Amino acid sequence: MESRSININANSFILLLRKGDNRAFETLFRLYYDKLFHIAKGYLDSHEDAEGVVQNTFLKIWEYRLKLEVSTNLNGYLYAMTKNACLDHLKHQKIKNNYIDLRQHKKRMIQYQFLKDEAASLLLKNELERKIIQGLDLLPEKCKKVFVKSRMEGLKHHEIAKLMGISKRTVDNHIANALRHMRLHLREFLSLIFIILLK
Amino acid sequence: MSTEEILKYIKGDASTEEAKQVEDWIISSDLNAKKYNLLKSQFIAATFNQTTDTVEVGREYEAFSKKAQQIKRIQGLRSLLKYAASIILVFGTGYILYTANLDDQEPVPIPENAITLQTADDKIMVISENGTAQVLDKQGNIVGAQSGSKLVYDNAPVLEELVYNTLTVPYGKTFDLQLSDGTKVTLNAGSSIKYPVKFLKDIHREVFLIGEAFFDVAHDVEHQFVVNADQMDITVLGTKFNVSSYPEDAMVNTVLVEGSVQISPTDEDQDMKTNTRLEPGFKASLEKSNGQVTIDEADISLHTAWINGKIVFRHTPFKNIVKKLERHYDVEIINNNQLLDNEVFTASFDIETIEEVLATFSKTYPIHYQYNEIKQLVINSN
Incomplete structure (x- = not known):
């Protein structure tokens, strides 16, 4: 069932991130920024704070990119980094404002215990992954299969043709179609394709 | 609230x-x-x-990109290795302390009326109803977490083999479960479900149920979801339905709320299988004694009221009511009034105590009830 989804955790992608490849980071950013921002906004109840926190999260991932291993689950990693950054943000706020009213204090307690709730976290992390996969899965089935084999698994066009029992020309067409489809429907994934094409 | x-x-x-x-x-x-x-x-x-x-x-990426380039320049000047080493050291120590702590724990006797979770290594954990708990795999990774009356499984861990957990809910309680594929299960009192911690990508999804549960199955066309309930297999792709398959009941019932499901007796040869398709609003009943399947129109609310803590009976014989009450209230009921057994009643209860429920019955039917010395509720004719 290798055709089900494009694997964001593909080794080639993570190796590029480790190398500090700009286009790989742009892809990661464009895939995840709005979704992590949405989660942080939920955790912090503030548009501005969430913006800052997620920006810093990406900077941290960039700074410590060598911590990424080929076995790293990117989705889990990004989610955990964001959640921890939100926790840090709340703690920091607490130090900054020693004199806050009772209501503020209660609100913070509620935010804090929500962040610490493992079941709520899992639910969000799972949904985040589902959203990402859903986006990538918009590609037509055959197209996707060829595309994944070629660009994520590194198979040559003639190898795919043999494997799937189709002509090399059909493989070429499928890949061209995949690219066109993504360009039409998934503007933000363009950079992903560039990276993969360069490989 | x-x-x-x-x-x-x-x-x-x-x-x-x-x-x-x-x-x-x-x-x-x-x-x-x-x-x-x-x-x-x-x-x-x-x-x-x-x-x-x-x-x-786009704008956000520009902002990130500028700062990222600054970091890159600074990083050129110092070694990252020092950082990585100290981080690994801290994590490493924490992990050893944590596991050592776990091994020291004495085995605790399991209370009879506890919700329990049997993990892959056959350990039994007690799930406290309003508490929090974590389910770890052999490597110590969190694969599931509980919050209050819900247990949620992670969809991320990559497992090569099926690893099962079994959740058991005693009489008088219910519990929510979210499986790794996003399927939601509400388990009724006196029920138990065995399921993989993570479904594998190459084979269909399959769980094993004893008792009653409501399923809201996450849609996945490529992986059928099969509920094994006693002598009945229920196969779906993504849908909502209720399965009741208590060992002490004579029937296995499946009521479909949404979508479509396929019912088949368990033991038959694959080729011989008699599959029955169920439409929403219908109920499939399998008579356990002779394997007969019958399909009837069903009142969905009647079969799913328990999810919200209600018990609803409609033209139900008293002997069936007794079984439901026993499970719901976790009491043993002895009915000495044989005539009552086949009387049918229509009633619904919500927050009433078992005493209030029986008091309601006694208003329309001459019965008298009391607890005996071993806490069984005994019903006699008046």
């Missing part, structure tokens, strides 16, 4: 006064906090698209 009021608060639509009330309610108990947490996470999970539409990712 009603779900609507909490949601209004979460959406930010509550007035200052209403918001205060909700906040006080949340911090007044752990249970309330958990209810709020689940609602809030579900709300966030359901509203991703709203944010996506408003964010200008």
